[in-house]
Amino acid sequence: MENVILHPTRRALGTSGALLTLPGIWACALLLAMPQFLFRSLQHHDIGLPGLDAVNFCFEEWPVDHGRGYYSVFVMLVQFFVPLLTVTISYVCPHSAETQVSHGSVQWKGWSQPTQ
Numbered sequence: 712m713e714n715v716i717l718h719p720t721r722r723a724l725g726t727s728g729a730l731l732t733l734p735g736i737w738a739c740a741l742l743l744a745m746p747q748f749l750f751r752s753l754q755h756h757d758i759g760l761p762g763l764d765a766v767n768f769c770f771e772e773w774p775v776d777h778g779r780g781y782y783s784v785f786v787m788l789v790q791f792f793v794p795l796l797t798v799t800i801s802y803v804c805p806h807s808a809e810t811q812v813s814h815g816s817v818q819w820k821g822w823s824q825p826t827q
Contacts, residue, residue, distance in 0.1 A: 743789060746782055747771065 724732065752772050757765045773779055 739789075743786055750774065750778070 750773050754768050
């Protein structure tokens with residue numbers, strides 16, 4: 712990931728890499744969505760209004776107490792905090808490891824620029 716940040720115009724992923732990465736992404740997406748498919752039920756409610764006799768609702772029915780909360784926290788961690796942590800580390804680590812400020816100039820892998 713850090714190569715994409717340090718060298719944004721370089722080709723990052725070839726065809727073989729994409730063919731390996733995309734099924735993994737789809738598998739993770741299906742695994743994250745699977746509990747909502749498995750632990751659901753369709754409930755029918757009679758309304759009795761003119762033009763609207765009944766409504767069907769899909770409800771989550773978890774086999775454990777607080778299952779919905781556990782699932783929500785897990786999905787939030789995987790879909791928000793893991794990518795946030797990955798991007799943060801990718802931006803912070805290359806710059807701290809490869810940048811050195813010395814004698815009024817910034818040295819960064821073969822080129823230098825005077826500091827202001």
